[in-house]
Amino acid sequence: MVALKPQTALGGFALVTLLLVGAAVGRVLGVSFGEALYLTGVLLVILGWLGNRVMLRYCANPSKDRGA
Secondary structure, rough: OOOOOHHHHHHHHHHHHHHHHHHHHHHHHHHHHHHHHHHHHHHHHHHHHHHHHHHHHHHOOOOOOOOO
């Protein structure tokens, strides 16, 4: 059996936890479980994409305020 690296296991746990929390919040708001799970997945993908864009823009434009 192949063992997972700790960061992979922690990331998987965090992803499953976020999906279930989003589904629970969606159920409280009156959305079906499947729709809440889908919307949570879409929201996580959008947040990941936006975070990636910000990091790429931050790394592409070095500022003289950061020091060297």
